Amino acid sequence: MNRFPSQSQFRLSPLLVLIVACCAGAGLAVAAPAAKPFWIGDLDTNHDGKISAQEAAAMPAVAKAFATIDQNKDGSITMSEVRLMWRSEMMGIANSSVQGRMAAFTKADTKKAGKISADEAKAAGMNFVVTNFKTFDANHDGFVEKDEMQKGAVALAQQGLAARGQHLQAMFTKADTNKDGKLSQVEFTAAFPKFAPSFAFFDENHDGSVDQTEFALPPGI
Numbered sequence: 001m002n003r004f005p006s007q008s009q010f011r012l013s014p015l016l017v018l019i020v021a022c023c024a025g026a027g028l029a030v031a032a033p034a035a036k037p038f039w040i041g042d043l044d045t046n047h048d049g050k051i052s053a054q055e056a057a058a059m060p061a062v063a064k065a066f067a068t069i070d071q072n073k074d075g076s077i078t079m080s081e082v083r084l085m086w087r088s089e090m091m092g093i094a095n096s097s098v099q100g101r102m103a104a105f106t107k108a109d110t111k112k113a114g115k116i117s118a119d120e121a122k123a124a125g126m127n128f129v130v131t132n133f134k135t136f137d138a139n140h141d142g143f144v145e146k147d148e149m150q151k152g153a154v155a156l157a158q159q160g161l162a163a164r165g166q167h168l169q170a171m172f173t174k175a176d177t178n179k180d181g182k183l184s185q186v187e188f189t190a191a192f193p194k195f196a197p198s199f200a201f202f203d204e205n206h207d208g209s210v211d212q213t214e215f216a217l218p219p220g221i
Contacts, residue, residue, distance in 0.1 A: 050077060051078075115143040118133045
């Protein structure tokens with residue numbers, strides 16, 4: 001089945017763009033001191049595992065969205081809340097993808113029959129339908145009906161979200177060199193040097209390691 005569109009094809013929110021701009025395409029091989037925060041976790045300058053409103057001031061977009069990110073309204077931002085923000089962004093991307101594909105279906109359905117043929121899909125430039133026509137055409141009648149299109153579009157979006165989770169799992173597994181199910185500060189630093197200064201922000205339970213429930217990286221990485 002056609003893969004979920006790559007994140008480079010999506011329009012991310014201005015806040016997410018700012019948070020990941022330095023990360024995307026920069027590579028993670030070499031750590032270097034930065035005059036400005038590399039990502040939102042770098043705002044935790046006192047390394048207490050959370051970001052205060054005062055610390056957030058160093059990144060204006062985060063300061064502006066502080067109340068929104070601080071979901072439990074305790075006056076600080078934690079990694080859990082950042083993960084929820086990223087998840088919300090990815091869900092928004094998935095929903096936009098579904099809406100875009102349904103809009104393309106409506107445009108391709110020139111006869112207003114509530115269904116499209118492979119030729120109509122091709123003429124409308126719906127290559128993701130043409131490539132996976134038999135999958136979308138669940139009842140195998142030679143047409144993709146509106147409800148089939150909806151289900152297929154949702155399935156592709158869900159596949160994309162799952163792929164993101166698998167990608168993160170693969171990165172974690174590779175970084176966990178001693179295979180104990182958690183990343184020590186040494187392992188974390190070796191694998192993700194640009195995020196190493198924010199280790200305390202990741203390590204929410206303050207046990208000296210980052211487990212799979214604490215681990216996440218910005219979309220686009």
